[in-house]
Amino acid sequence: MSRPVIVVHYHELWLKGRNRRFFLGKLYSALRHGLDGIPVDRIEQPGDRFLIRLGAGASIDEAIARVQHVFGIAYYAVARPAERGMEALCRMAWEEVEPLQFSTFAVRAHRSDKTFPHSTMEIEAAAGRFLLEKLRAHGRDVRVRLREPELTCHIEVTPGPLLVYARKIPGTGGLPANTAGRITCLLSGGYDSAVAAYQMMKRGAHLSFVHFYGTGARPGESSLHVASGLARVLTRYQFTAKLYRVPFEEIQREIVRYAPESFRVLLYRRMMLRITELFARRERALALVTGDSLGQVASQTLRNLAAVNATASMPVFRPLVGTDKMEILEIARRIGTYDISSEPFHDCCPVFLPRAPELSAKVEELNEAEATLDLASLIAMGVRGATMEKFTYADGRVESTEPRAIVHTPSGHTATLQISKE
Ligand code: ATP
Numbered sequence: 001m002s003r004p005v006i007v008v009h010y011h012e013l014w015l016k017g018r019n020r021r022f023f024l025g026k027l028y029s030a031l032r033h034g035l036d037g038i039p040v041d042r043i044e045q046p047g048d049r050f051l052i053r054l055g056a057g058a059s060i061d062e063a064i065a066r067v068q069h070v071f072g073i074a075y076y077a078v079a080r081p082a083e084r085g086m087e088a089l090c091r092m093a094w095e096e097v098e099p100l101q102f103s104t105f106a107v108r109a110h111r112s113d114k115t116f117p118h119s120t121m122e123i124e125a126a127a128g129r130f131l132l133e134k135l136r137a138h139g140r141d142v143r144v145r146l147r148e149p150e151l152t153c154h155i156e157v158t159p160g161p162l163l164v165y166a167r168k169i170p171g172t173g174g175l176p177a178n179t180a181g182r183i184t185c186l187l188s189g190g191y192d193s194a195v196a197a198y199q200m201m202k203r204g205a206h207l208s209f210v211h212f213y214g215t216g217a218r219p220g221e222s223s224l225h226v227a228s229g230l231a232r233v234l235t236r237y238q239f240t241a242k243l244y245r246v247p248f249e250e251i252q253r254e255i256v257r258y259a260p261e262s263f264r265v266l267l268y269r270r271m272m273l274r275i276t277e278l279f280a281r282r283e284r285a286l287a288l289v290t291g292d293s294l295g296q297v298a299s300q301t302l303r304n305l306a307a308v309n310a311t312a313s314m315p316v317f318r319p320l321v322g323t324d325k326m327e328i329l330e331i332a333r334r335i336g337t338y339d340i341s342s343e344p345f346h347d348c349c350p351v352f353l354p355r356a357p358e359l360s361a362k363v364e365e366l367n368e369a370e371a372t373l374d375l376a377s378l379i380a381m382g383v384r385g386a387t388m389e390k391f392t393y394a395d396g397r398v399e400s401t402e403p404r405a406i407v408h409t410p411s412g413h414t415a416t417l418q419i420s421k422e
């Protein structure tokens, strides 16, 4: 018996137009990369689908889990390839449905190879009749129901093999990884920014991450391990990532010392945006992403978001701005960041939290509050103290390097720093 194959159907929408080959090429490499380490004989492309031919000893469950991390897939299935003929097809259909429990079923055929001598209706009728007889002969109390059957046995007639499958698995959707350009994410360690990052990756963006950390009340209590854990999980979807880790406590102390108390958190955020932009330029990213959600906390009222945003020169995307916390947590659970964000960690932002935070800041007020600060040297302090951790996915695992200091070249972001001083 031939080995099962995985048939992968992509979203039709992005297939339109000139970019088709580009997107399909990226989806192909994402599948290849994602399945790294699992024996795969080859990945074929008969018609509008990919066919993953697993090699000897490949774990199907593991392969399914890997495909689940690949963006751009509408649905996929573990299918049985059949030889070209009705008899072989019926036999495979029987093998597929026999172990499954159901009381109503239907056969659905799809023919992309028009040279096959039977029409879809003929295939459906013949295979349906065959299955019904076989099932009844085995004492199974089943009926054919064309509308909303409990089980659908799918048959695909491709220019390659005939495929039979009854268990369709919804794919993750989105656009293939690394098709949309680069974005830099302000990754806090909380639930929201990791989910926001995921949403942008799902649209094909490749993300780098910037995390600001305090030293924590006690040693080892910092948030670095959480940010690192999140970057690791997220790397699975895009295969490589960098995490910039910026010490923030000194900067916060300066803000606390010189700026009005009620603006503190907003000024922290503006510093974060400015510093992140420098790393974004270094990464050749064209935009930033944050986990802000409208009205969730004091710093996320509409006015405050607008006043904080005014400092940014790049577009700042906030994909969760209209998403409820419950929905965000649901996604976090699904993508595997929930448990990491639930770990206790020292979040630097609530440090020196104002008793009465401003809910309705104006840009001019924040500009005025910042006039007492030496912004350029605060930014330089953050950038100089930063270290970078690199993540790489291979063989189903994500490896990371020891965090390293960043080399500052005159043409690198220190030069940009000079410009942003003015
Ligand atoms: P999150 O769950 O992502 O922490 P949140 O709802 O708790 O978000 P805030 O903590 O106010 O909201 O932060 C708003 C956004 O600012 C975050 O989603 C993140 O993008 C950015 N941010 C906040 N703190 C940090 C940090 N320490 N390092 C990097 N980015 C941060």
Ligand code: MG
Pocket (backbone or CB within 6 Å): 188, 190, 347
């Ligand atoms: Mg937070």
